[in-house]
Amino acid sequence: MSATRVFVARLNGAAVFDPAGDRVGRVRDALVVYRKTEPPRVVGLIVEVPGKRRVFLSIGRVTSIAAGQVIATGEINLRRFEQRGGEVRVMAELIGRKVVLRNGSGEATIEDVAIEEEAPGEWSVGQLFLRRPRTSGPFGKGPSVFATWSEVREKQSDGEAQSAEQLIASYSELLPADLANTLLDLPEERRLEVAEELPDNRLADALEEMPENEQVSILAHLDDTRAADVLDQMQPDDAADLIAQLSDERGEALLRLMQPEEADNVRFLLSYDPETAGGLMTTEPIILSADATVAEALALIRRHELAPALGAAVCVTLPPYEPPTGRFLGMVHFQRMLRYPPMERLGTLLDQSLEPVKAETSAAEVSRILASYNLVSVPVVDDNHRLVGVVTIDDVLDYLLPDDWRSSSGDEVKPYGDTSTAAITLKPRPGRRTRRASR
Structure with a gap:
């Protein structure tokens, strides 16, 4: 029996099964489009399939959402998800937005969004779970309140930054690789906003799982003090890899700002040729x-x-x-x-x-x-x-893996437990830590 109301933040990470009962992916977001007078209509789910690829699952193919799982009918189109104009991702773009209640009682922040089934295969945004600003004291949260879409209006104008606090809270349980993949799926402006708000250790975890060009992009938007704090939290070999991709001037500036012991470990690793055991090793065994x-x-x-x-x-x-x-x-x-x-x-x-x-x-x-x-x-x-x-x-x-291994995937979706034969060509990545040998 399909649920008639589901909160999207709780749906995040739910397994998606085909009619045969094989798991084909996990839910990572819901996609909605706005309507003039009615609540936004749900057009589908964004599903992560093996290979970390995000694909679109039309809501019309969803036959059941219950007990933390989604059952879909038919084959899933493996074309990589591309957001179209007018589409809004609930987790990435709606949660964290500020709204004003039309009854004049003030503003609040969207913490979760419930989607409701109006008819078979037709879902729309139902209730919003809102959090009001705290009224006094530096700690704690303000009171929560439920409201329908018609009872609120969005506060921010186009281009205004959204609060990342609730989005970060919804990602708190993600494994580092999943957190990295989720961040990379956000629009660039939103990704950088969330990265700035993440705790140092969580951002460090995510950076360790990202391609080097994305690591550099995020680090470029952090001031030197924050960047050094994040590098302190990374494994020394990962920190060395990242610093090696920066200009010599900024790399040296960040090393000076890092904790002396951590900086010494990184400098030690940077002294080795990248194609050797010294270039691959970590300096923190037991x-x-x-x-x-x-x-x-x-x-x-x-x-x-x-x-x-x-x-x-x-x-x-x-x-x-x-x-x-x-x-x-x-x-x-x-x-x-x-x-x-x-x-x-x-x-x-x-x-x-x-x-x-x-x-x-x-x-x-x-x-x-x-x-x-x-x-x-x-x-x-x-x-x-x-x-x-x-x-x-x-x-x-x-x-050994190619540079784009995190984003590459096969052409066929298999259940997560499938152990059938698959081929992948492994070859050394030339140029890894290319500046290391010269330091």
């Missing part, structure tokens, strides 16, 4: 002494902010324990730690079969080693056998 226990190591890899590839193993070295460390002793994989009691010393569990690579080892050779031995990371050492970082599988994939 490093412990041989006397550390399994319990201590497991506590560190449990940290929720740690990337899975970095949490797959810990590095054991002599002091000091910051790259470049004392002599590298070996790695201990988390699965091996799980087989031993909590107080077991890591020095007794070292993987003797895994040899580190030199910082000058070619990126191609590092890729071969990871693939040949089914590894998710490999340690990198200097000429004195000191640990300087680790190369993880995601670093290698980012190096």
Whole structure:
């Protein structure tokens, strides 16, 4: 049974199924067109299909919206979504707008929009969930109120900036890759507005998942202090990649504004040739002494902010324990730690079969080693056998995949669980961090 009223912000991310029950994508927005006297009419949904492609699903093909899922009939047109004149995206453009209530009670901000089914295959905007301005105090929210479309009028004139606060709140649960893709789908002016309002750590997460030209575009609109704060929150290797795309003058200015420790890590990475292990590695693996226990190591890899590839193993070295460390002793994989009691010393569990690579080892050779031995990371050492970082599988994939891999997709939509054969050509990306070697 189809729902008769659905709030779009809650619909965001809902799975879309075909009549056979196969999942073909996820809802990312709803598309409406304004009418003179009646509420805006819903013309369709914007659906993200495998490959991060956004496509249009006509509302007439939607047979059911219920329990956080959408069921569609027929085949989905895989042509990339292009917004037409007069069309408005609810999530990207309507939520966050200011309106004035016609009863004279003041203004409010749209926090959510309900769409309602008027007849089979015909939906329109119903209620608006509004938030009034807070009346006193620096914290908290103002009272909420429901209103119909006819009970409000939009406040801002054409071209006036919209509030990004509610849009950011609706994206709060998105994974970094989804957040990046969602930002890239916004109009440029709106994208920059949202980027300016995002917390430093969330913007850093999103930038790490964007193509380099989009990273540079967003960073160009941030003042140097804010840009440096965001770079501080990025993984050192990602920050190095981004700084390498900037002019030498701005790159150096941002490095001076960054936290000294973070800036040192980035400068260290920029000193390596981009086509080597040193150019691919991250300088923030988990490093412990041989006397550390399994319990201590497991506590560190449990940290929720740690990337899975970095949490797959810990590095054991002599002091000091910051790259470049004392002599590298070996790695201990988390699965091996799980087989031993909590107080077991890591020095007794070292993987003797895994040899580190030199910082000058070619990126191609590092890729071969990871693939040949089914590894998710490999340690990198200097000429004195000191640990300087680790190369993880995601670093290698980012190096091998073509520049436009985030936006490319196949011609056929398959269910998310489909594991049928697909082909993709991998080749090194020439010019990655092209300015690094000259710094």
